[in-house]
Amino acid sequence: MEAPLDRAPSGALAPWSGLNCSVLFCDVAGFGDPSRDDEDRQVVRDVTYGILLSALAASDVPPADTYREDRGDGALVIVSPAVPTASLIDPLAGHLAVALRRHNHRASTAVRVQLRAALHVGPVTPDTEGLNGQVIIQTARLMEAPVLKTALAETGADLGFIVSSFVYDAYVAHLHGPIDPRAFERVTLTVKETTTEAWMYLAGTANRPAAPAPRSPDPDGPQGTTVFSGDVQVRGDLVLGNKITHNR
Template sequence: MRPKAQLYSILVVDIEKFGRRANPVQLWLREQLYGIVRAAFTESSIDWSGGPEPSDRGDGFFWLLPGSVDRTDLTGRFVEVLDQRLRAHARTSSEEGALRLRVALHQGDVAGDAHGWAGEELNTACRLVDIPPLRTALASAPRAGLALAVSGEWHRHVVRHDDPSVASRTFRCVTFDAKEIHGAHAWIRVPGYDAPPGVSATRPAPGAPSRDAAPGAAPAGREDRRADHPGAPGSGPFAGAHFDRVGQVFGGDQIVHGGQTFQWGSGPEETAGRGEGKAEAS
């Protein structure tokens, strides 16, 4: 019989610089990791008992959490408590015993068999915890215990709704490729920082939103230039509009013959395309 997939919230954690430690230290760090994560679950009222036990990955694990787990609590309260416990660990450990984490959150169908777990969404979550921008964010944040990456889908369903516990304004969007994944988007946050350090934020490309693109996101490379005064670049009633019907009248004093693009502002970008049509006084 084909294994049936179930919908899970997927938590993946990896220990930073794990492979650089001696074997006895690695074993000790793994023991500390499991204890700290379970304690953070308990303190943040995350009940994982309805799902499977975590699956070990050597330098971390993935944990499939049942649908009964509140994703807002997982993104907000749990991440904050986990960061606090990791920082407490740092205050009493040497550099050799440092325990800092890359953390990823995703969701989707995962199927299990006698040998373990498999599924596209599980692959995505495991790729997400290793993306270079997440590594850079943690390496650039010495006072943090962890750096968090959530998938575009997780951001769309959980983060963007502005629950105060989630600190949604501190997330930044990045684009990444990882093996079979191309042009995907993730959102990164580092607790204790207004924005993840060392991360250059991006936006989904225009005309080709991926399945995880944030709704309403500005096109890549284009800043939001809306302003409170009508003469600002990118503002005005016809900014960016293109009119191509002969004989259109605007304000009763202008007739357009041919196409004409209207832009507000005086810079090169704003004046481009002005000459596409001819205007005559009515």
């Protein structure tokens, strides 16, 4: 596995400058939780990078077509316009979900990885310090969406994947693979100065809302009607409510 802090040289992005690149942000939910110590966080970082890089490779995203920056609790990945954006949804999201489920199935709470991922498309420009582009800001806002954070906390999902409306309309809506476009939920989010719509997908949910318990009959409520077919003799009020008999 590549070292987490080893990123592609800044010159790698130059040929794509100003072109519409796929922008993928990943972030570990609760990375700085006080219940984790530095050793736990190192394990989480190693696992996260291992899963991310393996998923990119399995999705036929060549390292030469990516530029990556470490963000401490996650990563920013810029993918060349030569790579179809659809591959960063399906199969990438599926590979991420399977690997996260496999890890979390055996992991303790301290090193469990809940991953938030956001995907958008737009022009990116390198500069002497890194990257510039409105699309990077917009993708970061998607990843910080309160609705996504709440959904992960309430469901215990391994993966929360959120895409811009453009990505959904242009790519997700036309998927015909294992990931069903209908599994994405349309959401509205407000983060800082940004208010926008997006589409959210959860995988590996552990805590699903319990089905409502069946209601017990109300002994004081109105009684129903019992219908009998055939020759039936009823002696006394053994059956509550109205009795109707249909003779054949």
